[in-house]
Amino acid sequence: MKNWNAGVVLLVATVLISLFTLALGYLPVAESLRAMQSQAARGGASQGALSIVGLVKPLLLMGAFAGMTLLVVNMSNAWQRRRKTSPLDTAPGR
Amino acid sequence: MTAAVPPAESGARKVNQTRRNWLLDVALLIVFMLVSAPITTGITLHEWLGLIIFVPVLYHLLWHWKWVVGVFTQATRKLPGQTKFAKWFNLGLFVMIIVAGVSGLMMSEALLPALGWQVAPDNFWLTVHKVSATLMMFLIGVHLALHWRWVANQLRRKQSKGAS
Numbered sequence: 001m002k003n004w005n006a007g008v009v010l011l012v013a014t015v016l017i018s019l020f021t022l023a024l025g026y027l028p029v030a031e032s033l034r035a036m037q038s039q040a041a042r043g044g045a046s047q048g049a050l051s052i053v054g055l056v057k058p059l060l061l062m063g064a065f066a067g068m069t070l071l072v073v074n075m076s077n078a079w080q081r082r083r084k085t086s087p088l089d090t091a092p093g094r
Numbered sequence: 095m096t097a098a099v100p101p102a103e104s105g106a107r108k109v110n111q112t113r114r115n116w117l118l119d120v121a122l123l124i125v126f127m128l129v130s131a132p133i134t135t136g137i138t139l140h141e142w143l144g145l146i147i148f149v150p151v152l153y154h155l156l157w158h159w160k161w162v163v164g165v166f167t168q169a170t171r172k173l174p175g176q177t178k179f180a181k182w183f184n185l186g187l188f189v190m191i192i193v194a195g196v197s198g199l200m201m202s203e204a205l206l207p208a209l210g211w212q213v214a215p216d217n218f219w220l221t222v223h224k225v226s227a228t229l230m231m232f233l234i235g236v237h238l239a240l241h242w243r244w245v246a247n248q249l250r251r252k253q254s255k256g257a258s
Contacts, residue, residue: 006159010152017189021196025218033218054133058126058231065235070242 115157116248122150123238130231138204144195145205151191180240187233190226197223 024030125147132140155162165173165181173181199206200219206212238245 006156006163007152010155013188014192017192018196021193021222022200024222025200030218033221034216036217052134054131054135055127058130061228061231062235062238065232066239066242069236069239073239 111157112248118150118153118157122147122154125150126234130227141198141202141205144198148195155188176240183233183236183240187230187237190230190233194223194226194230197226 125143128135129140129143129147135143162184165177170178170181197219200213201216201223202213203215
């Protein structure tokens, strides 16, 4: 597929997903959430140490999930290797 | 019909493509890290970076479009397990990026007002934005892990180049 066609497909997919997301705003749960007082503080950039702490959350979350996935993939590969070399699997007639 | 490419030329092209992909992915990761830390950057920069990040995301997708078309045009049962997982997983990541972007726009405090469009603070969109952004961190962590062999190879290559 040419890049131009790919761009059109991506654009259409983006528009459809955006419309779907906007439609979420009309759900009853959206209204009840709007009715609740927002407790979250957004605000501007923080100063000093807190400013750097902001980078820790994405780093920690991404690192933790990447590490866990690597662990699972490695364990699954090791398990598959062990199964392949198991004497039961290589026994004649199997 | 395509003209035959000499092996040396095709090898050089592959090296260039890998280098180009590496640079884009590093830039994408840095921008993503900054976008994910509004406390560090401040809301204004967070919103502008959130808009700008769509450019490298688009290029990332376009440069891997052959893979995308390949996995979505082949019958799912014919695909290897890991590719099958990557197909649906990456689709989920794409959806999550757009959900985070749209929900962020719906409660924009700096970007839209700068363009003359005022939006009121909205607890619903704030919740959707926070949940989708946290899910994105999880999905990008997994995405990185799934391509870790390639990342590690690139890092090793850069290190050996630096040493020599």
